[in-house]
Amino acid sequence: xxxxxxxxxxxxxxxxxxxxxxxxxxxxxxxxxxxxxxxxxxxxxxxxxxxxxxxxxxxxxxxxxxxxxxxxxxxxxxxxxxxxxxxxxxxxxxxxxxxxxxxxxxxxxxxxxxxxxxxxxxxxxxxxxxxxxxxxxxxxxxxxxxxxxxxxxxxxxxxxxxxxxxxxxxxxxxxxxxxxxxxxxxxxxxxxxxxxxxxxxxxxxxxxxxxxxxxxxxxxxxxxxxxxxxxxxxxxxxxxxxxxxxxxxxxxxxxxxxxxxxxxxxxxxxxxxxxxxxxxxxxxxxxxxxxxxxxxx
Amino acid sequence: xxxxxxxxxxxxxxxxxxxxxxxxxxxxxxxxxxxxxxxxxxxxxxxxxxxxxxxxxxxxxxxxxxxxxxxxxxxxxxxxxxxxxxxxxxxxxxxxxxxxxxxxxxxxxxxxxxxxxxxxxxxxxxxxxxxxxxxxxxxxxxxxxxxxxxxxxxxxxxxxxxxxxxxxxxxxxxxxxxxxxxxxxxxxxxxxxxxxxxxxxxxxxxxxxxxxxxxxxxxxxxxxxxxxxxxxxxxxxxxxxxxxxxxxxxxxxxxxxxxxxxxxxxxxxxxxxxxxxxxxxxxxxxxxxxxxxxxxxxxxxxxxxxxxxxxxxxxxxxxxxxxxxxxxxxxxxxxxxxxxxxxxxxxxxxxxxxxxxxxxxxxxxxxxxxxxxxxxxxxxxxxxxxxxxxxxxxxxxxxxxx
Numbered sequence: 001x002x003x004x005x006x007x008x009x010x011x012x013x014x015x016x017x018x019x020x021x022x023x024x025x026x027x028x029x030x031x032x033x034x035x036x037x038x039x040x041x042x043x044x045x046x047x048x049x050x051x052x053x054x055x056x057x058x059x060x061x062x063x064x065x066x067x068x069x070x071x072x073x074x075x076x077x078x079x080x081x082x083x084x085x086x087x088x089x090x091x092x093x094x095x096x097x098x099x100x101x102x103x104x105x106x107x108x109x110x111x112x113x114x115x116x117x118x119x120x121x122x123x124x125x126x127x128x129x130x131x132x133x134x135x136x137x138x139x140x141x142x143x144x145x146x147x148x149x150x151x152x153x154x155x156x157x158x159x160x161x162x163x164x165x166x167x168x169x170x171x172x173x174x175x176x177x178x179x180x181x182x183x184x185x186x187x188x189x190x191x192x193x194x195x196x197x198x199x200x201x202x203x204x205x206x207x208x209x210x211x212x213x214x215x216x217x218x219x220x221x222x223x224x225x226x227x228x229x230x231x232x233x234x235x236x237x238x239x240x241x242x243x244x245x246x247x248x249x250x251x252x253x254x255x256x257x258x259x260x261x262x263x264x265x266x267x268x269x270x271x272x273x274x275x276x277x278x279x280x281x282x283x284x285x286x287x288x289x290x291x292x293x294x295x296x297x
Numbered sequence: 298x299x300x301x302x303x304x305x306x307x308x309x310x311x312x313x314x315x316x317x318x319x320x321x322x323x324x325x326x327x328x329x330x331x332x333x334x335x336x337x338x339x340x341x342x343x344x345x346x347x348x349x350x351x352x353x354x355x356x357x358x359x360x361x362x363x364x365x366x367x368x369x370x371x372x373x374x375x376x377x378x379x380x381x382x383x384x385x386x387x388x389x390x391x392x393x394x395x396x397x398x399x400x401x402x403x404x405x406x407x408x409x410x411x412x413x414x415x416x417x418x419x420x421x422x423x424x425x426x427x428x429x430x431x432x433x434x435x436x437x438x439x440x441x442x443x444x445x446x447x448x449x450x451x452x453x454x455x456x457x458x459x460x461x462x463x464x465x466x467x468x469x470x471x472x473x474x475x476x477x478x479x480x481x482x483x484x485x486x487x488x489x490x491x492x493x494x495x496x497x498x499x500x501x502x503x504x505x506x507x508x509x510x511x512x513x514x515x516x517x518x519x520x521x522x523x524x525x526x527x528x529x530x531x532x533x534x535x536x537x538x539x540x541x542x543x544x545x546x547x548x549x550x551x552x553x554x555x556x557x558x559x560x561x562x563x564x565x566x567x568x569x570x571x572x573x574x575x576x577x578x579x580x581x582x583x584x585x586x587x588x589x590x591x592x593x594x595x596x597x598x599x600x601x602x603x604x605x606x607x608x609x610x611x612x613x614x615x616x617x618x619x620x621x622x623x624x625x626x627x628x629x630x631x632x633x634x635x636x637x638x639x640x641x642x643x644x645x646x647x648x649x650x651x652x653x654x655x656x657x658x659x660x661x662x663x664x665x666x667x668x669x670x671x672x673x674x675x676x677x678x679x680x681x682x683x684x685x686x687x688x689x690x691x692x693x694x695x696x697x698x699x
Contacts, residue, residue, distance in 0.1 A: 048511050049511070050507065050510050050511065067514075070511055070512070071512070073511060075507075075508060075511045076508075077504075077507040077508060079504045079507060080504065081500075081503050081504030081505040081506070081507065081508060082503065082505050082508075083319075083499075083503055083505055084503055085319065085323070086319065094311075094315055095508070095512065097311055098308065098311055098312075098509070098512040098513055099512055142508065
């Protein structure tokens with residue numbers, strides 16, 4: 001299990017991470033959400049030991065992340081990077097050997113992953129001669145080749161076409177079933193919602209929500225009613241019990257407090273005019289995320 | 298389970314091995330090495346050809362006048378002229394040979410015939426030979442014995458010479474060869490330095506460093522690059538020296554005009570090589586630091602300038618060392634890095650240096666190199682996550698702590 005406790009980090013006078021605490025269980029997929037610059041990459045770099053937290057701890061199966069533990073981690077940085085002049089097979093084998101795999105085994109695994117991920121190439125092609133999609137696949141292979149116990153993937157879906165997104169999603173689920181713990185970040189929130197067992201939303205370096213997607217939605221979901229009234233005064237929404245006008249228009253949006261059931265609201269509205277439209281809106285994770293992250297839609 | 302030290306060495310070697318493999322597959326590297334070998338070999342052959350033209354001449358003689366020919370040949374041997382001779386029976390044949398440049402100069406009867414290839418030295422040689430032969434004829438007509446005539450023809454006895462300058466010709470040759478050898482190696486070192494800086498910035502330019510940092514430590518990456526690129530550079534220098542040395546040996550340039558024996562040559566090569574390798578490690582670390590400060594290949598030129606300046610200052614110590622190898626200033630230069638790798642071989646070519654001076658010089662250079670690598674490692678680590686522009690040393694050192 002990956003356990004982060006009260007990790008904080010500053011660059012100069014700017015604090016970019018505040019007391020981050022979270023656990024990622026064995027075989028589970030954790031998704032980081034947050035707008036750009038909220039601390040996701042810093043949090044992930046701290047997880048894999050590239051950055052040291054100013055305070056707090058990161059533990060993997062109860063031990064601090066040392067050189068031995070690092071070799072059991074597969075990392076895909078947001079800024080993709082491999083050696084452009086090397087052939088994919090040679091560099092995959094090189095990364096494998098650096099992770100402690102013996103050379104012959106590393107070469108065999110490199111061949112396996114290039115085939116498994118359907119990388120189209122000639123044996124002497126250097127990486128720079130491959131399409132961007134294929135380069136992305138080689139990058140993923142470099143993350144998986146040494147059979148890590150923990151995968152930390154920063155925006156793994158960015159730049160992938162829908163077919164590749166599906167293939168990667170299936171691969172991650174397969175890895176999780178094998179017992180690999182996975183931490184990923186993504187702006188594609190529907191993907192996170194479908195793929196992750198739990199998510200964390202970062203805002204200004206603070207974890208503003210964390211837990212299973214269903215729980216976060218239950219906790220954070222806004223009760224929004226969409227209403228169209230005719231024959232009502234302009235101030236029909238004033239003193240409407242347990243509500244607050246969010247948006248005024250042909251169809252207006254009302255925020256409805258807990259404890260006010262839809263039928264009570266409808267009854268109150270009918271007393272003020274003719275109800276031409278009435279609906280409850282359920283937020284998806286994107287809307288919850290935008291709300292939590294304080295981003296205007 | 299290997300020990301931590303063994304694991305470190307293994308990791309550094311894996312990185313070094315990649316550098317070596319990739320460099321030897323790099324077409325630009327192969328082409329530039331070939332070009333250097335070609336240019337140096339061509340230069341040696343041209344020089345050798347030019348020297349041959351200066352010292353080897355074809356001289357025409359009157360077939361009926363053996364006395365003049367013998368006298369000229371004796372003089373030529375004394376003066377290190379190499380002569381090919383051709384005998385003629387008519388003046389017309391001589392003039393035709395001179396015009397067609399088959400013969401550089403000729404003496405026929407009492408006449409010296411010159412052409413485009415006749416140098417003043419060659420004319421003086423023929424005049425001197427002619428006079429010597431004529432003197433012997435005159436003395437013979439004075440009814441002196443041949444022995445008396447020869448003694449008189451050889452002229453008055455020359456005084457013996459005693460040289461108190463303290464540098465015999467062998468030592469002088471050692472000094473000159475050491476100076477040129479060191480200067481050439483340092484020229485190549487500037488080229489190797491570029492490779493090292495380019496290699497060090499490679500991971501940042503391709504942004505592969507972030508992935509690598511999960512597998513190796515920054516200092517292991519830097520050390521691996523230094524070892525790998527250092528070995529590549531040394532093997533390139535060795536190849537260039539072997540190829541150009543072979544050409545020089547084949548053309549006769551290496552052995553012509555030197556009084557150094559095989560033992561002297563070996564001592565000279567050893568002296569230059571040991572100090573060059575020490576200097577190479579020191580300056581490699583310096584170029585690695587320069588490369589660490591850049592994030593892209595385009596920024597390399599400006600960060601390399603200070604390293605090249607320091608290298609140039611070090612090489613500049615060759616001149617005072619060569620002009621006064623026994624002076625106190627040279628002694629100072631031969632002990633203090635970064636001058637010692639250039640000044641010490643020059644000084645040791647001339648002066649017997651005590652073991653403790655060697656030891657201090659070597660120790661200071663080793664300490665300087667270790668400090669340089671450690672300093673470079675901190676800068677490298679601190680500048681790794683920087684992806685744009687040139688980083689200041691101060692910023693890199695402060696980020697190293699993060």
